[in-house]
Amino acid sequence: MNGKMKAIVKTKEAKGAKFKEVSIPDYGSEQVLIKVESTSICGTDLHIYEWNKWAQKNISVPQIMGHEVAGKVLEVGDRVENIEEGDFISAETHIPCGYCYQCKTGKQHICNNMRILGVHKDGVFAEYAVIDKVDVWKNDPTIPAEYASLQEPMGNAIDTILAGDVAGKNVLITGAGPAGLISVSVARAFGATQVIVSEPNDYRRKIALEMGADKVVNPLEEDLTDIIYERTDGIGVDFVAEMSGNEHALNEALKLITAGGEMGLLGLPDDNVSLDLTNGVIFKGITLVGVTGRKMFNTWYTASRLLKEERIDLDPLITHIFPLEEFKKGMELMESGNCGKIILKP
Ligand SMILES: [Zn+2]
Ligand SMILES: [Zn+2]
Structure with a gap:
């Protein structure tokens, strides 16, 4: 043309x-x-x-x-x-x-x-x-x-949440930018019993609640550790979706995952980060999964089904x-x- x-x-x-x-x-x-x-x-x-x-x-x-x-x-x-x-x-x-x-x-x-x-x-x-x-x-x-x-960013969120098993589990999402926010409703749709979101921005915490988060936490003003242990009977979360790329958030999340838990990582740190691999990952038997793009085209089928069957509301x-x-x-x-x-x- x-x-x-x-x-x-x-x-x-x-x-x-x-x-x-x-x-x-x-x-x-x-x-x-x-x-x-x-x-x-x-x-x-x-x-x-x-x-x-x-x-x-x-x-x-x-x-x-x-x-x-x-x-x-x-x-x-x-x-x-x-x-x-x-x-x-x-x-x-x-x-x-x-x-x-x-x-x-x-x-x-x-x-x-x-x-x-x-x-x-x-x-x-x-x-x-x-x-x-x-x-x-x-x-x-x-x-x-x-x-x-x-559906493209939904695919990122779906792959991140599918990096572990969230059905019937307690989930922490660190960072509520758009991919983090979609992850809230994806985790819900996949059967997470509780979704907790850690995000410093007030505006985004409010949307996280509208997307179905059970609890939102401002990590700069509240004690995330206390809140997580209180809401998980002292167990910690089973799964973390790390969407922030923030070194501090990542290390804190590793402490808050229960032994044997899983973490999907989508947030991109600007520089190298330092992790306590010995105590934070190896001795706890934690699975870390890097997520890039979306599985082609598995996530597209999932995203379109979630939309078509209205299992997810993207309006907020x-x-x-x-x-x-x-x-x-x-x-x-x-x-x-x-x-x-x-x-x-x-
Ligand atoms: Zn994109
Ligand atoms: Zn190729």
């Missing part, structure tokens, strides 16, 4: 981005062109906007930002099967190579040659976007576009909806932490 479109483009190797007119992108024989209906801002987008160390190493400008998306297929490449014009789709954002050891052994989500939508190629904060056929996920038409675009999570051109408001809110998930619409 020829013509112009509006997009949020990272134009300079510095903080910021521009809302500007660019050409509607060309697509290859194994790609589809979509009309974007809804997108959402991820922590990764904020890193790219702020131009942190990770972004400086991974992003080449100019590039269209964004990766969480739902939209309608407009055109398909000639080597694309089973996807048609008009299909309502979302996109997995990890683009696996298809031939490395991990890809060949059923672990495409940790492909050795991974490329990522909106990181290594133009993203979706635009009126139109190109999606690789391997990443197309056909949505159930009953799922609203705002929810459909959130969606705190702001802006048109694309007001993306700066969204980025500033993300910086302040006073938001849940922010939707951007073309």
Whole structure:
């Protein structure tokens, strides 16, 4: 399709981005062109906007930002099967190579040659976007576009919670950014008996309660240890979802897991962290599981079922909806932490 479109483009190797007119992108024989209906801002987008160390190493400008998306297929490449014009789709954002050891052994989500939508190629904060056929996920038409675009971060939360066994168990979630908040309702949906959330930001603790947390704790003002032992009959929690990437939170959580417990780690520490492996992990028989991306496409089936059957309510999570051109408001809110998930619409 020829013509112009509006997009949020990272134009300079510095903080910021521009809302500007660019050409509607060309697509290859194994790609589809979509009309974007809804997108959402991820922590990764904020890193790219702020131009942190990770972004400086991974992003080449100019590039269209964004990766969480739902939209309608407009055109398909000639080597694309089973996807048609008009299909309502979302996109997995990890683009696996298809031939490395991990890809060949059923672990495409940790492909050795991974490329990522909106990181290594133009993203979706635009009126139109190109999606690789391997990443197309056909949505159930009953799922609203705002929810459909959130299946990507839902996948992170689902993989983190599934890193252990939460059914009938006490769960601690450290950090209530969007992925932590989704994890609250995922843990509930998977049968956790009690979900406790530790988060310093007042606004996010409030959303955590709306997402179904039984107890929220401000770790800077309250004694998390006392609260956990009191609420778990002195046992400690069975499972921790570590979503903060904060060294102190991680070490405290290791102390609060009961021996034999499990921890899924999604939060990314900025630097190396030091852990008491001997007493905190080895002698306690703790299982630590690193989580990256989402299992392809197991988590997508789970996310869409949870949405379709309304086992999860994402309404409290969606705190702001802006048109694309007001993306700066969204980025500033993300910086302040006073938001849940922010939707951007073309
Ligand atoms: Zn994301
Ligand atoms: Zn691969």
